[in-house]
Amino acid sequence: xxxxxxxxxxxxxxxxxxxxxxxxxxxxxxxxxxxxxxxxxxxxxxxxxxxxxxxxxxxxxxxxxxxxxxxxxxxxxxxxxxxxxxxxxxxxxxxxxxxxxxxxxxxxxxxxxxxxxxxxxxxxxxxxxxxxxxxxxxxxxxxxxxxxxxxxxxxxxxxxxxxxxxxxxxxxxxxxxxxxxxxxxxxxxxxxxxxxxxxxxxxxxxxxxxxxxxxxxxxxxxxxxxxxxxxxxxxxxxxxxxxxxxxxxxxxxxxxxxxxxxxxxxxxxxxxxxxxxxxxxxxxxxxxxxxxxxxxxxxxxxxxxxxxxxxxxxxxxxxxxxxxxxxxxxxxxxxxxxxxxxxxxxxxxxxxxxxxxxxxxxxxxxxxxxxxxxxxxxxxxxxxxxxxxxxxxxxxxxxxxxxxxxxxxxxxxxxxxxxxxxxxxxxxxxxxxxxxxxxxxxxxxxxxxxxxxxxxxxxxxxxxxxxxxxxxxxxxxxxxxxxxxxxxxxxxxxxxxxxxxxxxxxxxxxxxxxxxxxxxxxxxxxxxxxxxxxxxxxxxxxxxxxxxxxxxxxxxxxxxxxxxxxxxxxxxxxxxxxxxxxxxxxxxxxxxxxxxxxxxxxxxxxxxxxxxxxxxxxxxxxxxxxxxxxxxxxxxxxxxxxxxxxxxxxxxxxxxxxxxxxxxxxxxxxxxxxxxxxxxxxxxxxxxxxxxxxxxxxxxx
Numbered sequence: 243x244x245x246x247x248x249x250x251x252x253x254x255x256x257x258x259x260x261x262x263x264x265x266x267x268x269x270x271x272x273x274x275x276x277x278x279x280x281x282x283x284x285x286x287x288x289x290x291x292x293x294x295x296x297x298x299x300x301x302x303x304x305x306x307x308x309x310x311x312x313x314x315x316x317x318x319x320x321x322x323x324x325x326x327x328x329x330x331x332x333x334x335x336x337x338x339x340x341x342x343x344x345x346x347x348x349x350x351x352x353x354x355x356x357x358x359x360x361x362x363x364x365x366x367x368x369x370x371x372x373x374x375x376x377x378x379x380x381x382x383x384x385x386x387x388x389x390x391x392x393x394x395x396x397x398x399x400x401x402x403x404x405x406x407x408x409x410x411x412x413x414x415x416x417x418x419x420x421x422x423x424x425x426x427x428x429x430x431x432x433x434x435x436x437x438x439x440x441x442x443x444x445x446x447x448x449x450x451x452x453x454x455x456x457x458x459x460x461x462x463x464x465x466x467x468x469x470x471x472x473x474x475x476x477x478x479x480x481x482x483x484x485x486x487x488x489x490x491x492x493x494x495x496x497x498x499x500x501x502x503x504x505x506x507x508x509x510x511x512x513x514x515x516x517x518x519x520x521x522x523x524x525x526x527x528x529x530x531x532x533x534x535x536x537x538x539x540x541x542x543x544x545x546x547x548x549x550x551x552x553x554x555x556x557x558x559x560x561x562x563x564x565x566x567x568x569x570x571x572x573x574x575x576x577x578x579x580x581x582x583x584x585x586x587x588x589x590x591x592x593x594x595x596x597x598x599x600x601x602x603x604x605x606x607x608x609x610x611x612x613x614x615x616x617x618x619x620x621x622x623x624x625x626x627x628x629x630x631x632x633x634x635x636x637x638x639x640x641x642x643x644x645x646x647x648x649x650x651x652x653x654x655x656x657x658x659x660x661x662x663x664x665x666x667x668x669x670x671x672x673x674x675x676x677x678x679x680x681x682x683x684x685x686x687x688x689x690x691x692x693x694x695x696x697x698x699x700x701x702x703x704x705x706x707x708x709x710x711x712x713x714x715x716x717x718x719x720x721x722x723x724x725x726x727x728x729x730x731x732x733x734x735x736x737x738x739x740x741x742x743x744x745x746x747x748x749x750x751x752x753x754x755x756x757x758x759x760x761x762x763x764x765x766x767x768x769x770x771x772x773x774x775x776x777x778x779x780x781x782x783x784x785x786x787x788x789x790x791x792x793x794x795x796x797x798x799x800x801x802x803x804x805x806x807x808x809x810x811x812x813x814x815x816x817x818x819x820x821x822x823x824x825x826x827x828x829x830x831x832x833x834x835x836x837x838x839x840x841x842x843x844x845x846x847x848x849x850x851x852x853x854x855x856x857x858x859x860x861x862x863x864x865x866x867x868x869x870x871x872x873x874x875x876x877x878x879x880x881x882x883x884x885x886x887x888x889x890x891x892x893x894x895x896x897x898x899x900x901x902x903x904x905x906x907x908x909x910x911x912x913x914x915x916x917x918x919x920x921x922x923x924x925x926x927x928x929x930x931x932x933x934x935x936x937x938x939x940x941x942x943x
Contacts, residue, residue, distance in 0.1 A: 283332060285298070285320060285321060286309075287314060287343075288301070288309070288338075289342070290312075291311045292312050300368065314336075314345070314349045314365075314375065315347075332361050335364045339368045340367075340371030341373060345377055353571040355573060356573050356576060357574070362576065363577070364577040373582065375583050377557030377583075379554050380551070381395075384539070384552070393536050394539075396532070400535055401532065401533070401534075411552070411584075412528075419529070420521040422515040423514065428515070430502040431490070432451040433501070440501060441501075443505075448483075448493060448498070449492060450492060452492055457482075463531060463532065465481065466532055469481075469492065469494070470513060470514055470516060472504075472746060473500050473503060475747050477596060478498045478596045480495075480498065481494060482495075497595060504748070505748045507776070526542045527540050555627055558587060558605060559586055560583040563610040567611070567636025567668055568612075568636075571612070572613055572614045573613045575615045575616075576616050578618050579617075579620050586628045588628045590603075599689065601652045604628055605632055606629040608623060610634065610637055611634040611637065612635065614638050614639050616641075618631060618641070618643070619641065620643075623646075623647050626649075626650050628651055631654070633656070633673060636669070636670065637670045637673065638670065644676075647683070651686035652684065652686070653692055654678065654683055655680070656691075660697060662728050672700045673702070674701070675702065676702065678937075679706075680693065680709075680711075681707070681708070681709050682710045688713065691711070692739070693715070695716075695720075696720035699731055702733050703737060705936060705938050707738045708738070712743065712746045714751050715772075716754070718759065720756055720757065722786045722787060725757070729756075730762060733762070735763070738767070740752075743775075743802070744773060750772075750783070756786060762790070769797070770799045770801070771801075780807040781805045782796065784808045785809045786810060789812050794817045797932055799912060802825045802826065803825065803827060809832045810832060817844045819930075821846065821848045822848075823851060828848050828855050834858075834859025836864065839866065840864055843870065847904050848871070849873050849909060855872060860882075860883035868896055868899060870896060871900045872900070880901060
């Protein structure tokens with residue numbers, strides 16, 4: 243007979259069973275579990291568990307009177323009670339068995355759930371099993387209808403407007419929300435009421451003119467239709483308010499973040515339309531009818547909707563670590579190992595159409611504030627509409643190591659604490675982000691970044707593999723210009739960043755920096771295949787006010803607009819890098835009217851096949867070039883901002899530099915090792931070994 247204990251009784255029995263060392267290992271325990279049983283506290287959670295049990299067994303006993311707990315929240319409360327009773331003086335491991343745990347709310351840990359230096363608390367996957375913490379809801383009851391469409395009742399709360407979802411996962415695959423046009427984009431024709439000379443980019447509007455037939459007033463549930471505009475470096479999300487087909491004007495329930503143009507040209511912005519019921523025609527597509535409370539889906543070949551697992555994300559976060567740094571109370575000495583976090587959802591506030599840059603308003607599925615000595619290792623965050631991991635105010639001494647962050651609505655990792663004029667207790671920094679695989683991000687919020695450091699100091703970003711991102715791969719700093727900034731002493735090294743931009747947005751790079759950043763170093767990274775839509779698409783991009791940054795020993799190739807671009811800044815050092823095969827120009831400098839040295843460019847190799855060597859502003863001579871080697875593969879003599887090489891040297895630049903073939907091994911295949919006898923070596927260039935770039939084996943981390 244199953245014995246169900248009251249919560250208080252369960253805590254008392256658990257405390258008694260966990261106190262002290264457990265003695266010999268129980269049957270079936272691994273050596274690790276045996277060690278924990280002897281020297282620490284072990285709690286088990288399983289999908290076939292029961293929150294009335296003690297949680298001291300990995301499987302139910304024969305009589306099913308005891309066994310693992312059923313929910314992470316109950317395990318948290320059990321450990322919290324032990325701590326309150328003074329029982330936790332040794333390490334604690336909470337093992338999660340394999341399977342999916344559908345959470346009704348985020349797993350929230352507060353300072354009361356902290357471990358200690360000698361008694362850390364680790365939430366960990368059991369052996370080689372795969373526990374999934376889901377913030378979603380199963381969609382069930384599909385029935386076949388006309389035209390091959392299948393329909394199912396929407397989850398509870400949709401019709402009442404308590405929540406909605408913009409993602410749907412079928413058998414682990416992100417299904418396509420209905421979209422028009424099916425391929426490519428529509429174009430904004432004009433913006434009614436916009437002055438002839440609006441602000442350069444940040445002119446807001448709640449309407450635009452569309453081309454005939456692009457938008458219809460008779461679409462089902464018109465207010466649930468969303469228009470997504472791609473302009474400048476952002477994407478704007480605009481629910482439709484009304485449509486005047488005669489005047490061809492669509493009006494939204496909020497204003498845009500920027501002008502409805504592509505970039506700084508007059509051409510109308512690209513846009514597409516989502517969640518149109520009448521567009522549900524292609525296999526693998528879905529539509530949510532909120533008014534009727536029905537989910538519509540067109541299955542792919544081979545999908546059996548009677549057996550398919552269909553999940554609608556619901557929670558804005560799966561895990562929340564909620565410290566109170568302003569009170570000096572942190573969540574600390576906690577670790578997460580081998581867990582999977584899925585199905586977080588995020589929607590904009592009613593008056594917001596999107597972020598001004600980098601999807602910086604979108605939270606993380608794993609959200610932390612006021613934490614210290616926290617480790618996230620070997621976890622997966624995927625199938626979410628958010629950033630993967632966010633460290634907000636007051637987070638320090640955190641390690642994010644060896645995780646996979648993929649198929650995300652926004653980016654991979656986001657750090658942001660208080661700015662220079664904010665409270666010291668709310669500063670965020672001393673975070674190690676290493677050996678993570680971050681890819682296929684920006685599924686919803688196109689301007690998201692793979693790794694985003696806003697106001698954060700003394701961080702290490704190392705050995706990550708970042709690719710298939712729609713905006714910048716890595717972004718460091720969040721102050722425009724020369725104002726005080728807390729972003730300093732950040733080290734970005736040995737990262738492999740590629741296939742960035744994909745031609746969707748402008749003004750972005752493999753790595754992007756902002757503001758004064760003394761002590762920041764960008765070294766031994768490989769950036770390649772960076773492609774913007776309009777202008778931009780740089781490899782290394784030091785934007786507004788970037789100052790005191792050392793950039794060395796990087797390899798940058800196949801970028802659209804340049805291997806290196808400095809908008810404006812001062813006293814940066816760019817040395818011993820390889821810049822190859824940029825398209826529209828190799829090196830760019832924009833602002834040409836500042837009365838200070840902008841950068842030193844020395845012992846670099848620039849190797850290219852098309853476009854100018856230097857483009858932008860180079861008239862004030864407030865920069866220094868020397869000991870570089872330049873080679874254009876088509877044999878044309880390079881020009882230096884309109885000057886011949888001798889004239890450029892006569893102006894004091896590149897006095898000891900050469901125009902010569904550096905003798906790369908196989909540059910067309912991305913192999914930039916130098917052959918014996920390379921003239922670059924005579925200039926003091928140090929060969930760059932890229933073999934250690936990217937994710938390391940576990941035993942080398």
